[in-house]
Amino acid sequence: MTELFTAEFLGKLEGLHLLARQLSRGRQRAERRSVKRGTGLEFADYRGISPGDDIRAIDWKVYARSRHLLLKLFEEEEDLHVHLLLDCTASMTWGKPPKFDRARQIIGGLAYLALSNLDRVGVSPIGPKKQDVWAPGRGRARFLRLLRYLESRSADPDPFELAEGINRWLAGRPRRGLVIWVTDAWGASLEDAFHALDRLRYARHEVGIVQIRHVDECVAGELGEFELRDVEAGQTRSLIIDRALAQEYQKKVSEYEHQLGEYCRRHGMAHLIANAAEDPLEVLRRTLFDGGFVR
Amino acid sequence: MSFLFPLGLWLAGLSLPVIAFYLLKTRQRRCDVSSLLFWEALKPKLENSPFWRKLRRWLSMLLQLLILLLLVAALARPAFDWEQKAPRRVVAVVDPSASMQATIPAPGQWLTSLNRLQSAISRMRVQDEMAILSAENPPRILSGWTSSKRVLRGVVEGLSPLSRGTDPTPALQLAGDLTSLREEPIIEIYSDSVWPPGSWDQPLPNSRFEGLGAGELNNAGLSLFAVRRSPVAPGDWQLDAEVVSTGAYSGTLEIHLNGAPMDLIPVTSQPGQPWRKTWRGSMEVGATFEARLKTEDSDVLALDDSARCELAPLATLDLLVLGKPDPYLEAVLSAIPLVNFWVENRMPAELPPGTDMILAIGAAAPPEMPEVPLLLIDPDRSGFWGEKTGPLPSVPLNSQGSSPLARHADLNSVVVERAARWVPNPSAEVIASGLEAPLIFGRWDREPKWLVIGFDPAESDFPLRTAFPIFLGNVFQALRDADDLQSAAAILPGPIESALIPLARQDEVASSLGANGFALPGWWLIALAGLAFLVAESFLYHRRITD
Numbered sequence: 001m002t003e004l005f006t007a008e009f010l011g012k013l014e015g016l017h018l019l020a021r022q023l024s025r026g027r028q029r030a031e032r033r034s035v036k037r038g039t040g041l042e043f044a045d046y047r048g049i050s051p052g053d054d055i056r057a058i059d060w061k062v063y064a065r066s067r068h069l070l071l072k073l074f075e076e077e078e079d080l081h082v083h084l085l086l087d088c089t090a091s092m093t094w095g096k097p098p099k100f101d102r103a104r105q106i107i108g109g110l111a112y113l114a115l116s117n118l119d120r121v122g123v124s125p126i127g128p129k130k131q132d133v134w135a136p137g138r139g140r141a142r143f144l145r146l147l148r149y150l151e152s153r154s155a156d157p158d159p160f161e162l163a164e165g166i167n168r169w170l171a172g173r174p175r176r177g178l179v180i181w182v183t184d185a186w187g188a189s190l191e192d193a194f195h196a197l198d199r200l201r202y203a204r205h206e207v208g209i210v211q212i213r214h215v216d217e218c219v220a221g222e223l224g225e226f227e228l229r230d231v232e233a234g235q236t237r238s239l240i241i242d243r244a245l246a247q248e249y250q251k252k253v254s255e256y257e258h259q260l261g262e263y264c265r266r267h268g269m270a271h272l273i274a275n276a277a278e279d280p281l282e283v284l285r286r287t288l289f290d291g292g293f294v295r
Numbered sequence: 296m297s298f299l300f301p302l303g304l305w306l307a308g309l310s311l312p313v314i315a316f317y318l319l320k321t322r323q324r325r326c327d328v329s330s331l332l333f334w335e336a337l338k339p340k341l342e343n344s345p346f347w348r349k350l351r352r353w354l355s356m357l358l359q360l361l362i363l364l365l366l367v368a369a370l371a372r373p374a375f376d377w378e379q380k381a382p383r384r385v386v387a388v389v390d391p392s393a394s395m396q397a398t399i400p401a402p403g404q405w406l407t408s409l410n411r412l413q414s415a416i417s418r419m420r421v422q423d424e425m426a427i428l429s430a431e432n433p434p435r436i437l438s439g440w441t442s443s444k445r446v447l448r449g450v451v452e453g454l455s456p457l458s459r460g461t462d463p464t465p466a467l468q469l470a471g472d473l474t475s476l477r478e479e480p481i482i483e484i485y486s487d488s489v490w491p492p493g494s495w496d497q498p499l500p501n502s503r504f505e506g507l508g509a510g511e512l513n514n515a516g517l518s519l520f521a522v523r524r525s526p527v528a529p530g531d532w533q534l535d536a537e538v539v540s541t542g543a544y545s546g547t548l549e550i551h552l553n554g555a556p557m558d559l560i561p562v563t564s565q566p567g568q569p570w571r572k573t574w575r576g577s578m579e580v581g582a583t584f585e586a587r588l589k590t591e592d593s594d595v596l597a598l599d600d601s602a603r604c605e606l607a608p609l610a611t612l613d614l615l616v617l618g619k620p621d622p623y624l625e626a627v628l629s630a631i632p633l634v635n636f637w638v639e640n641r642m643p644a645e646l647p648p649g650t651d652m653i654l655a656i657g658a659a660a661p662p663e664m665p666e667v668p669l670l671l672i673d674p675d676r677s678g679f680w681g682e683k684t685g686p687l688p689s690v691p692l693n694s695q696g697s698s699p700l701a702r703h704a705d706l707n708s709v710v711v712e713r714a715a716r717w718v719p720n721p722s723a724e725v726i727a728s729g730l731e732a733p734l735i736f737g738r739w740d741r742e743p744k745w746l747v748i749g750f751d752p753a754e755s756d757f758p759l760r761t762a763f764p765i766f767l768g769n770v771f772q773a774l775r776d777a778d779d780l781q782s783a784a785a786i787l788p789g790p791i792e793s794a795l796i797p798l799a800r801q802d803e804v805a806s807s808l809g810a811n812g813f814a815l816p817g818w819w820l821i822a823l824a825g826l827a828f829l830v831a832e833s834f835l836y837h838r839r840i841t842d
Contacts, residue, residue: 094329186330217329227323230331237331238323245337252333 004101005108005147012281013109016288017116045073081122081136081177082114083205085169086150088127090157090232091186095214095276103182103212104150105280110180110287115140122174123149126165126183128158136175159233162187163195170203179205180270184213185260188233194263201267208270210287211260215275218253220246299421303370310360317356359832362825369822374420382422384440384477386470387412389454390430390486392461393788394795397487397512397595405456408485411505415483416447426473430486431457434466440477458598460792464494471499488799491791495798504804515540515562516599516793517548518569520586521784522606529632529772532606534574534584539790540564546590550574553583562588569790579633581608586785599793602785609633612771613649617642618656618672623753627764634771652774657751668744668774673715673751680737680747681719687750690714690729692757698726699773700739700746704765709757714750723747739773746770 049058049069059072084107092100107123114121115138122136123146134149162183179200185193200207220241229236239245257273264271272290274283298304328334389412395405412427419425424442427450429435437450463486474480482502488495518539525531536548543565550558557574564570586602594600614628614636628636636654642661646653652668655661660674677683692709694701706727711734719725719736726746727735737746752758787793 091329094327099329184329186332188332190332190336213329221326225321225323226326228326228328228331228334231327231329233331235331237334239334248337249333252336256333 004104004151009105009281010112013112013284016109016281016284017113043072043074046070047073080114080117080119081175082110082119083136083174083177083179084110084114084121084123085166085179085181085183086123086125086153087162087181087183088125088129088131088153088155089160089162089184090155091184093155093157094231095216097276099184099212099214099276100155102274102276102278102280102283103210104153106182106210106212106274106283106287108147108150109280109284110182111146112140112143113284113288115143115146120177121146124169124174125153126162126169126181127156128160128165129156130168133172157232157234159188161189162192163199166196166199170199176204177206178208180208180210182210182212184217185209185211186213190256193260197263197267197269201269207264207267208272208287209260209264210272210274210283211257212274212276212283214277218250218257220249297374299372299374301371303367303372306367306370307364309367310363313359313363314356317359321356355832359829362829365825366822382420382424384423384474384480385415385425386473386480386482387415387425387427388430388463388466388470388482388484388486389427389437390461390463390484390488390490391454391457392430392463392486392489392792393456393458393598394460394487394489394596394792396456396598397514397795398597404487408505409451409454412451412483412485413448415505416444416451419444419447424477427451428466428470428473429454430463430466430484431461432465434469436469436473440473458786458788460489460491460789462494463490467494467499470502474501486799487795488797488803489792489795490798492798498799498803504799512541512595512795514594514596514599514793514795515544515546515564515588515590516594516596517586517588517602517785517787518599518790518793519571519784520584520602520604520787522582522584522604523783524606524609528577529609529768529775530577530579532576532578532582534576534604536572536574536586537790538562538564538570538588539793540566541793541795542566544590546588548572549587549589551585551587554585557584566794578606579609582606596788596793596795599788602787604783604785606783610775611635612651612774613647614771615639615643615646615650615653616656617653617659617661619659621656623758624656627758627767630764631768631771652771664743664745668739669746670770671745671747673749674747679720680745681717681723681733684716684718687711687714687716687729687732687734690732690734692727692729692734694727695725695733698724698739700766700769701726702769704762704769705760706735706762706766709755709760709762711750711755711757713754717747717749719747739770744774 046059046062047070049071053071057071057073059070062068062070086103086107088100092098092103111121111123118138120136120138121134121142123134125131125133131153132149134146162185181196181200183193187193187196197207197209223241223243223246225238225240227236227238241249261271261273263269270287272283272287274286389408395403395408397404416425419442421442424440425438425447426440427437427447429437437454438447441447463484467482467484470482474482480501482499484502484504486504488504515538517536519535519537522532522534525533534550536550538544538548543563545561545563548558548560548562549556550560560572562570582605584604584606588600611633612635614634616624616628616636616638618638618640620638625636625638628634641659642653642655642665646666650667652670653661653665654670654672655674656672658675660671660676660678661669662678664679671678671680674680674683689710689712692706692711694706709727711729714729714732714734716732717734717736719733720738723733723736723738724740725733725736727733734749735747736749738744739746752763757763
């Protein structure tokens, strides 16, 4: 195993997968009963027969014993496409640990969960430089190769618009499915991330966003005179950060995150804010329970 | 303007590290951020940042440099031209008397005076001179005219107060004499002016008091605590105590004898009306008396609240009796306390060690004066004591003068049946005579001591009278060590010091009661203020810039 994806990490992923499986089943029974009439091989449940049901699904053996017509339900073989988008802009390299590392770990974890769920999983880097895309595919056997793929990704230090990156990805006409974008959502402008999400929404994808950032980024930090350098755009700005300015900064960041959360809620998108210093497995666990990523 | 310590100007070089540290402190710290997105969103606020906020960083540095220059200037001790034109010559008279240890107000008269004197020394310029006298008896010149601050400071550091009062008159006269050697001198008297009456009747010209001045001082103290032995009754002692106070006083006095309580008596006194008390007793051995005066009121002088005096033990006299054995005389000698004697027929070649006195009878009189006092009774010949000129018929004795040897001994009624006529040595004092003929004479009050009883007591009624043993007792008692008989007094400040009545008027005192004893030159005060500001500025810089 590697430094990014340790054996311990992968071991815990397995446990998380079992949890996700239980969770996924429970929700299916409660929310998607009619959809269960699938053509899959795995028996799921019985229910009473209704007009229009396929009589091939009647369990005749039960009828012979009890004279009740019961319909056998099977797991539907859903061929869901899960697109995992990795933010590869330079801002993701900031902090300790770098947000980019955490993002790759989260992407790896999400990919494992999806592959375990027999979904088709693809990974696409969204960044200023064109990088290889991990084409959607099915099967856990792909997982180790996927990890190697993730480890070889890098963040590029060039100015970049998130919306443009999403446009570029959509230009490849990916099949509709679930898009989970792991990003800090700090674009070239305050509207950049919203425009990018709009593009995904217009393409009729089901969208979830894991916003990953450091707590230190949300506050101005130490007061005094600084020359701040944008690691992504390379620009510098000299500032005297006083108390009032620090408060304004913090307020601005809070407003932005609130707007982003509000946008996602309004458009039915899953939105999860993760601290880059947080254990990635905990972030994954929260995607299952709190983020609305599992349906 | 010139500088008295120009080497201090080199410290101006400290401005370089000050600037360097300032630039280091105020340099912009580079900091990588993930995005300037939100800072750019605050752009209007950033651009509204007032220009003077950036400017005041430089003002801050200029202020620090200014303060540093002030400090350097203070160290270099600038002297202006107008200051150099008039050299000051000061005679400082320091009063070390006990009253200077009064502790009101803190830190007390003594420390205040020393601080003021140190201050005056610090203010001295190159051309100034100072002499320091100690107002003792006799006065001491601690330092002659000098401009050396090091010497003067050394003198001040060596000063210590006394436990008794002093008369400043000789010191003031000496100060006047010293000032006559210089032009426009000043006499600064570092004293509370608690002096004997008349010491300040004629104030010295160009003089002023440097001290705390007079105030409402409350004190009660022992002005006398002394013990002495009786010159006539061996072993008897008398203890005297006196208490004076600055106001109406009521307290108690504890007397301890050899550490054990002896007496506890209430004491009340008024200003000018001292309280006195006498104790008497008898004791041949030595003893220590202690007195502790207690009061509930605050007392500014602790020196006079307790006293201690020693009563010396009586010494035993070893007496060599030369001559034929005389049972009556031996009985009389045996009856006198603290006298050991032994009888020899004639003068030994060498006196036994420890012999205090020789008593020679008749023909046993030694031809020369021995090393120890000699008492001759009816010597049969002339000698160094006088010349025997012939017989004397029966005569009554008459006391002559007021010799302590005849105290309480009534010699006037003694009748001498047969005696010799004597012409005493001219240095002798006649104690008793009969018909103008000296019969008891000698010199017992100074060395060499000898005394002659110029008749045979057996030929008179002298032995029948009480005067005989009393007279002999006086002779022996007078021989005892003078210290045994003198008063042993405790060292106390004395009635004047304890009463704390100043002679100087308040307007003669340069600084009134409650004035601060700590004084620094103005430059130093500015410099210290600057230093404090420098430290505060350094701490507050960051906050001032960023708030």
